[in-house]
Amino acid sequence: MAIPSKTIEDIKAKADIVAVIEKYLPELKKSGRNYRARCPFHNEKTPSFFVNPDKGMYHCFGCGANGDVFKFVQEYEKISWPEAVRKIAADVGISVRDEYENSAAAAEDRRLYEALERAASHYKKTLFETYAGKNALEYLKGRSITLDTIERFGIGFSQGDAVHALAKEGITAEQLAKAGLSRDGDGRTFEYMSGRLVFPIRDARGRIVAFGGRSLDDTRQPKYLNTPETRIYIKGRHLYGFFEGSERIKKSAEIIIVEGYVDVVASHQYGLPNAVSCLGTAFTEYHAALVGRFVKKTALIFDPDKAGLTAAVRAAEHLINTETEFYVVTLPDKTDPDEYIIKNGAREFVDYIRRSKKNFFDFHCDYLAAKHGAATPLEKLACLKEIFPNVSRIKSPLIAQETLKIVSQKLGIDLNIVAAEYSIALKKLGGHSGNRFQTSERVYPSRAPSEPARAHAAKTSSRPLSGEETLISVLLRSPERSADFSQEMFLEQGCLSVWKKIREDYTHRGKIDAAAIAASLPDDAKEWFSSLAVREINLSVHECVERIHGEMSEALLRKRLKALEPEVLASLVGGRPDAAKCEEYQSILRRLKNPRPPRGAVENAAEVSPARR
Numbered sequence: 001m002a003i004p005s006k007t008i009e010d011i012k013a014k015a016d017i018v019a020v021i022e023k024y025l026p027e028l029k030k031s032g033r034n035y036r037a038r039c040p041f042h043n044e045k046t047p048s049f050f051v052n053p054d055k056g057m058y059h060c061f062g063c064g065a066n067g068d069v070f071k072f073v074q075e076y077e078k079i080s081w082p083e084a085v086r087k088i089a090a091d092v093g094i095s096v097r098d099e100y101e102n103s104a105a106a107a108e109d110r111r112l113y114e115a116l117e118r119a120a121s122h123y124k125k126t127l128f129e130t131y132a133g134k135n136a137l138e139y140l141k142g143r144s145i146t147l148d149t150i151e152r153f154g155i156g157f158s159q160g161d162a163v164h165a166l167a168k169e170g171i172t173a174e175q176l177a178k179a180g181l182s183r184d185g186d187g188r189t190f191e192y193m194s195g196r197l198v199f200p201i202r203d204a205r206g207r208i209v210a211f212g213g214r215s216l217d218d219t220r221q222p223k224y225l226n227t228p229e230t231r232i233y234i235k236g237r238h239l240y241g242f243f244e245g246s247e248r249i250k251k252s253a254e255i256i257i258v259e260g261y262v263d264v265v266a267s268h269q270y271g272l273p274n275a276v277s278c279l280g281t282a283f284t285e286y287h288a289a290l291v292g293r294f295v296k297k298t299a300l301i302f303d304p305d306k307a308g309l310t311a312a313v314r315a316a317e318h319l320i321n322t323e324t325e326f327y328v329v330t331l332p333d334k335t336d337p338d339e340y341i342i343k344n345g346a347r348e349f350v351d352y353i354r355r356s357k358k359n360f361f362d363f364h365c366d367y368l369a370a371k372h373g374a375a376t377p378l379e380k381l382a383c384l385k386e387i388f389p390n391v392s393r394i395k396s397p398l399i400a401q402e403t404l405k406i407v408s409q410k411l412g413i414d415l416n417i418v419a420a421e422y423s424i425a426l427k428k429l430g431g432h433s434g435n436r437f438q439t440s441e442r443v444y445p446s447r448a449p450s451e452p453a454r455a456h457a458a459k460t461s462s463r464p465l466s467g468e469e470t471l472i473s474v475l476l477r478s479p480e481r482s483a484d485f486s487q488e489m490f491l492e493q494g495c496l497s498v499w500k501k502i503r504e505d506y507t508h509r510g511k512i513d514a515a516a517i518a519a520s521l522p523d524d525a526k527e528w529f530s531s532l533a534v535r536e537i538n539l540s541v542h543e544c545v546e547r548i549h550g551e552m553s554e555a556l557l558r559k560r561l562k563a564l565e566p567e568v569l570a571s572l573v574g575g576r577p578d579a580a581k582c583e584e585y586q587s588i589l590r591r592l593k594n595p596r597p598p599r600g601a602v603e604n605a606a607e608v609s610p611a612r613r
Helices: 005-014 018-025 067-079 083-094 104-129 131-142 147-153 163-168 172-179 242-252 261-269 285-294 307-321 336-344 346-356 360-372 377-391 397-411 415-427 451-464 467-477 478-483 493-509 514-520 523-534 541-575 579-593
Strands: 029-031 034-037 050-051 057-060 183-184 188-191 194-204 208-215 225-228 254-258 274-276 297-302 325-330 436-439 442-445
Touching: 005 083, 018 050, 018 067, 057 514, 057 523, 067 083, 104 131, 104 163, 104 208, 104 274, 104 297, 131 147, 131 194, 147 261, 147 297, 163 172, 163 188, 163 415, 172 183, 188 194, 208 261, 225 254, 242 254, 242 274, 242 285, 254 261, 254 478, 261 336, 274 436, 285 307, 297 346, 307 325, 307 360, 325 346, 325 360, 325 467, 336 346, 360 377, 360 397, 377 397, 377 415, 467 493, 467 523, 467 541, 493 514, 493 523, 514 523, 541 579
Parallel strands: 254 274, 254 297, 297 325
Antiparallel strands: 029 034, 034 050, 050 057, 183 188, 194 208, 208 225, 436 442
16 A cells, blocks of 8 residues: 655655654653664663664664664554554644555455455355354354354355355455455356355454365365465465454463464463464464564464474574564374363463473474484484574574573583584575675675674674765765765775765755665665764765775785785795895885874764774
8 A cells, every 4th residue: 555655755854753763762862963862672771772863864783773764663663664654644744645545456455355245244144044054053162162252253154155145245256256255167166165164364454355264074175275365365474363362462462373263263262362373374474574573472383293393393483583482382192272272271271381382492403303313423413404594593692502502402412512513504504794795786784694683783883984984974964075976986886876876866856865765775785874874974075085095095005915925925935035026015014004094084983882982
């Protein structure tokens, strides 16, 4: 749902980023051109979170958090970007209307939502008012599902007549097909949910986007079936029961992930409305991001068979990238969550989770030991090779260290050996620190996937800026000077790319939008750019140029030194020293050892991060 770009610009122009953030961080204080406070996105004692009102950006030198006013509200409130835009718009008195609302696409989507709502009503009516639905109702009662729960979740039954019945209400067969309810084949229309219990699947706003079906006959395969993906339904982006339990999930900051629809329904009925399921698909990165926005603890409860254990591992791999604490629970053999809850009650189910939960890596070691064995060195090495990629995703150095201890204990391998093998694995995974890599012909300082984000942020803030980076920081303050330079001034591709954007923006608009420039950069460059944007550089453009020239001269000297080295060494070894080359070599060494510092080279920022103090 696109919000017009002009509206977004108007909101950003009217919203004072300092005033907005100050509502969330009352301790925000002026510090030079910036404002400074303790970062709300990680725990810290010394403030390293900066807000620059001129550029409309914030940056934390402790954890790397960065962005504009919309991004701050989105991250702080844990809401979507459009929701953040609307929230700020309401605060500054601007009405937001989506371009989407009056589009043909919106009209098409409304027809699909209407078809799905009508279908849900028909399935519900079939469950309660037809002979075919009687058996389905008895099945639900046999699973101890109450009428109140059936009503709350809108559960129904399909006897395969929805296409014909809804045609009488003006819902065309084409609409139903586009909504994923039916398809044509062999000269007839086939209804996906025919002969199944029907569970409406809702999005985060409560709109029905699809249906899940459960066969009443366990011999009929597949037992569970979802309607196919459509323009309004992507299976990997929805969790069954999330809308119904959203209030409890947000309040408790905990979620339980189970496998089936009935597991979710029974959990909610017996007092656990924070249970959800993955709609018969693998737990995806999108699911992890959704969970990570709202919860701090996640319990993964899958069947104890091979498929269930594999699903638990795959889900955990995505959750590692979030800041949630998660664990794995396996129920007794051939027991589903709904059966356990109905037999023992919700309190006992919660107690069982508490007694039986395992740290993921504890569980993963057991899983891999059963898969590969863990008796011989080769078997243990096979386990480590599958564990290390997940360890490398952990952002916290402390948690990573504790995880290696768990692996050491579970597999019976000396911790020093585990650490040594992990170092070898990191090199193969590209996990060396302080690297620079190329993306779309732009080179930016970055971290390897395995390097903790916070350590990288501290490293980024504490390292001296290059002359080119210093110039970019100054040009963000004085963009009118960007036209004074040509691309030959920049050897660093990242700086060259940003300089072009500054010059182009200023040439066409007479001003620059630093937040817009940041948004146009690759993800791996945003943190680097925002750190330049909020720095206060006490140098003029001329002094920056002097520094760049000094760095260029040093680079040329080092290049010449490298070329001279083998020639000088060869002449000395041969017993006939080349006096001229030896003198040149010594002269270069002296110049590199005692360079004449360019003006302003002692310190390049009035405000520096705590890491530099």
